[in-house]
Amino acid sequence: MSADVELQNISINFGDFYAAKDVSVMIKKGEFFSFLGPSGCGKTTILRTISGFLEPSQGQVLIGGENMAGIGPNKRPTSLIFQNLALFPLMSVADNISFSLEVRGHSKADRRARAEELLGLVALEGQGDKKVHELSGGQRQRVAIARALAIEPEVLLLDEPLSALDLKLRQKMRSELRAIQKRVGITFIYITHDQGEALTMSDRIAVMNEGRIEQVDSCQAVYEQPKTPFVASFVGENNPFYGEVTACNNSRVEVLCDGNKFVADISGRYHQESKKLTIGQKIILFVRPESISIKNSKTKTQNSFSARLDSIEFEGHLQNLFLTTGPGMKVRLNVPNAEEISHLTAGQTMDLTFSAQKAVVLPEGNLAVD
Amino acid sequence: MQNFFAKNGPIISTYFLIAIGFWIIFLIVIPQLYMLDLSFRPNLPPLLRGGEEDVYTLTHYKHFLFGSETSKDAYNFVDLNVFFKTLATAVVITVLSLCFCYPIAFYIAKVAEHKTARLLIVSLIVPFWINELLRAFALRILFAGEGVINNALINAGLMDNAINFIGQDVALFTGLTYAYLLLMMFPLYNALESLDTNQLEAAKDLGSSTLRTHWRVVIPHAKAGIASGSTMVFMLTAGALATPVVLSSPNTFWFTQLIYQWFNMNDNWSRGAAYSVLLLLVSVVFVLLMMKLFRVKVGEIVK
Numbered sequence: 001m002s003a004d005v006e007l008q009n010i011s012i013n014f015g016d017f018y019a020a021k022d023v024s025v026m027i028k029k030g031e032f033f034s035f036l037g038p039s040g041c042g043k044t045t046i047l048r049t050i051s052g053f054l055e056p057s058q059g060q061v062l063i064g065g066e067n068m069a070g071i072g073p074n075k076r077p078t079s080l081i082f083q084n085l086a087l088f089p090l091m092s093v094a095d096n097i098s099f100s101l102e103v104r105g106h107s108k109a110d111r112r113a114r115a116e117e118l119l120g121l122v123a124l125e126g127q128g129d130k131k132v133h134e135l136s137g138g139q140r141q142r143v144a145i146a147r148a149l150a151i152e153p154e155v156l157l158l159d160e161p162l163s164a165l166d167l168k169l170r171q172k173m174r175s176e177l178r179a180i181q182k183r184v185g186i187t188f189i190y191i192t193h194d195q196g197e198a199l200t201m202s203d204r205i206a207v208m209n210e211g212r213i214e215q216v217d218s219c220q221a222v223y224e225q226p227k228t229p230f231v232a233s234f235v236g237e238n239n240p241f242y243g244e245v246t247a248c249n250n251s252r253v254e255v256l257c258d259g260n261k262f263v264a265d266i267s268g269r270y271h272q273e274s275k276k277l278t279i280g281q282k283i284i285l286f287v288r289p290e291s292i293s294i295k296n297s298k299t300k301t302q303n304s305f306s307a308r309l310d311s312i313e314f315e316g317h318l319q320n321l322f323l324t325t326g327p328g329m330k331v332r333l334n335v336p337n338a339e340e341i342s343h344l345t346a347g348q349t350m351d352l353t354f355s356a357q358k359a360v361v362l363p364e365g366n367l368a369v370d
Numbered sequence: 371m372q373n374f375f376a377k378n379g380p381i382i383s384t385y386f387l388i389a390i391g392f393w394i395i396f397l398i399v400i401p402q403l404y405m406l407d408l409s410f411r412p413n414l415p416p417l418l419r420g421g422e423e424d425v426y427t428l429t430h431y432k433h434f435l436f437g438s439e440t441s442k443d444a445y446n447f448v449d450l451n452v453f454f455k456t457l458a459t460a461v462v463i464t465v466l467s468l469c470f471c472y473p474i475a476f477y478i479a480k481v482a483e484h485k486t487a488r489l490l491i492v493s494l495i496v497p498f499w500i501n502e503l504l505r506a507f508a509l510r511i512l513f514a515g516e517g518v519i520n521n522a523l524i525n526a527g528l529m530d531n532a533i534n535f536i537g538q539d540v541a542l543f544t545g546l547t548y549a550y551l552l553l554m555m556f557p558l559y560n561a562l563e564s565l566d567t568n569q570l571e572a573a574k575d576l577g578s579s580t581l582r583t584h585w586r587v588v589i590p591h592a593k594a595g596i597a598s599g600s601t602m603v604f605m606l607t608a609g610a611l612a613t614p615v616v617l618s619s620p621n622t623f624w625f626t627q628l629i630y631q632w633f634n635m636n637d638n639w640s641r642g643a644a645y646s647v648l649l650l651l652v653s654v655v656f657v658l659l660m661m662k663l664f665r666v667k668v669g670e671i672v673k
Contacts, residue, residue, distance in 0.1 A: 051575060053571060053575075072574070073571070073574050073575045074574050074575065074576070074577045074578065074579075075577075078575075079575060079576070080571075080572070080575045082568045082571070082572060083568075084566065084568055086566060086568035086569050086571070086572035087572075088569060088572075088573075088586075088587055089591075090587075090590045090591065091586075099573070099576050099578070099586070100576040100577050100578075102586075103576060103577045103578045103579070103582060104577060147576070148576075150576075151576065151577065
C-alpha cells in the first residue's frame with residue numbers, strides 16, 4: 001500500500017521565527033520525493049510535521065486523502081528513518097526490525113519470520129542475532145530501513161540517513177535506496193542538503209529556502225530550468241552575470257551584463273519567469289560551468305566574452321578553470337579531463353563562449369550562500 | 371607506573387599516589403581490618419587485653435545467632451528479627467526511592483526545557499544543604515501525633531482522631547526515602563540524560579506506547595544508573611542511624627541502633643564490631659546477588 005501525501009499551506013512558527021511558511025505540495029503515491037535545501041531551510045521541520053512529531057501552526061497534512069491533524073506519530077501510516085538511525089543498541093538486529101510488530105502483539109515466530117524476510121530485502125540474511133554495534137555503517141543503514149518497513153508503512157520518511165557514511169558507501173546506498181523503493185513501491189520522502197543525493201534518487205525535488213518551497217520539479221527541470229536565482233545557484237554550480245534586459249520576446253531575451261551583450265533562447269522553457277521579463281528589468285543570467293567553453297576560430301555563437309585565467313584546479317574527471325572578467329566577475333568553467341589544456345597559463349586572457357540555449361535569465365534575487 | 375608519572379608529571383603523580391594510598395590504607399583497610407580483628411576477640415577490660423584470655427573466638431557471632439547462654443530460645447530471635455527487618459525495610463525504601471525518582475529524573479533529563487530542568491535540579495539539591503538530623507526532626511514535627519499534618523487534617527474536619535504516623539512507621543519510610551533521594555536521583559538522571567532522544571521518537575514512530583518504550587528502550591539503557599543508585603540507597607539506608615533514631619516507632623529498632631548500643635551503651639566494642647561486620651557482609655552479598663539477578667556488572671555501575 002502506498003499513499004499520496006499532500007501538504008496544504010503548512011506554516012510552522014516558533015514565536016516570531018517561521019520554520020516553514022505556506023508550504024503546499026502534492027507528493028504522489030509511490031513517488032521518490034526529496035526536499036532539498038541548505039541547513040535551517042525548514043526541511044526537517046516539514047518531515048517532522050509529516051511524521052506527526054510536530055503539529056503545524058497552520059495548514060494541514062493529508063496522507064492518502066485523510067487529514068492527519070491530531071493523529072500522533074505512532075498512529076500514522078508513516079515510518080521515519082532518523083539521521084542517526086536511532087537503532088536500539090541493546091536489542092538484537094532482529095528485535096530492532098520486529099519492534100513495531102512486538103508493539104502490535106505479534107507472536108514471536110511471526111516476528112522472527114518477518115524479520116528474516118526484511119533482512120532478505122536489505123541483503124542481510126542471517127544477521128538477525130547480531131547486536132547493532134557488530135554491524136558496519138552501511139549494514140546499520142539497511143537495518144534502519146528494514147525496521148522502518150516492518151509495519152508496511154504507506155510512506156517512508158528519510159531524514160538525511162546517508163550523511164554519516166563515507167563517500168563511496170553513500171554512493172552505493174543511493175542506488176540501493178532507489179532499488180528498495182522500486183521493490184516495495186511505497187512513497188519515499190527524502191530530506192537532504194546534498195544535491196547529489198537528491199538528483200540521483202528522486203523522481204521529483206522540492207528546493208527549499210528559508211521555510212519556503214522555491215521550486216518543485218523533476219531533477220532535470222530543477223537543474224536545467226531553475227525558477228529562482230536561489231535554485232539556480234544552490235543546485236549544482238552556476239555562474240551568475242548581473243545585468244538588465246535590452247530586448248525580449250517569447251523566444252529570446254537579450255541582456256547587457258557589464259558591457260557584454262548576451263542572448264538567451266527561452267523558447268523551450270515552461271516556467272513563466274523568463275517570459276514575463278520587461279525591457280530595463282534587472283536580471284541575473286546563469287550559465288553552468290560545463291556549458292561555457294573556450295572559444296576557438298571555428299566556434300560561431302552570439303554569446304562570447306573574455307576573461308583572465310586565475311588558476312586551474314584538478315578534480316579527477318574534470319578540471320576547474322577559475323577566471324575573472326574585465327569588470328571583476330568571477331567565472332568558473334569545467335573542462336573534461338580528456339581535453340588538452342596544458343598550454344593554458346595563469347594570467348592569460350581567454351575568449352569564452354556559451355550557447356543561447358544553455359543560458360537561463362531570471363529576475364534578480366538572492367543567491368544561495370556557499 | 372612510569373607511564374603514569376610521564377603523563378601526569380612528578381608533582382601530580384606523587385600527590386595522587388599519596389592521597390589515594392592514604393585514603394585506601396588508613397581510612398578503609400586498616401580500620402576495617404581492626405574491626406574484623408576486634409570482632410573475633412572477647413570483650414575484656416583494658417588490663418586483660420593482650421593477655422592469656424585474649425584469644426580468637428566466635429562468641430559474638432554465636433551471640434547474634436543463638437543469643438546469650440542464659441536465654442531459653444534456640445535462636446537470638448530479637449536480634450535476627452531486627453537484622454532482617456532492617457534489610458527488608460532497606461529493600462522497600464530502595465524500591466520506593468526508585469519509583470519516586472525515575473519519573474522525575476526522566477522528566478528532567480528528557481522532557482523539561484533546559485531552564486526548567488536546571489530549576490528542578492537546584493530545588494532538589496537545596497533542601498540537602500540542611501543537615502540530615504534536622505531534616506529528620508522536621509519530618510517528626512510534621513508527622514507527630516499533634517504535628518502539622520494531623521492538626522491540619524483534623525482542623526479541616528477530614529478526620530476526628532490523629533493518625534499515628536510514627537507508630538505506623540510512615541514517618542520512618544518517608545524520612546529514609548527522603549534522606550538518600552539524591553543518591554538515586556543523580557545516577558538515574560545521568561543514565562537517562564545520555565539516552566539519545568531519537569530513540570524515544572523512533573520507538574514512538576514504530577507505534578510503541580509510552581509504557582512499552584520505557585520498558586524496552588529507556589529502562590534497559592538506564593539499567594546501570596538504576597543499579598548504581600539502588601546500591602547506594604540500599605547500603606546507606608541499611609546503615610542509617612540518625613533518621614531511624616529520630617523517626618522510628620518505639621517498637622521498630624534499626625540494626626544500626628543495635629550496633630550503636632553495643633559500642634556505646636554496653637561498652638562491648640567486640641560485639642559491636644561483629645554486628646557491623648555482619649551488616650556489611652550481608653549487605654554486600656545481597657547487592658551482588660541482586661546485580662547478578664538483574665545482569666549488571668560492577669564495571670557498569672561506575673560508568
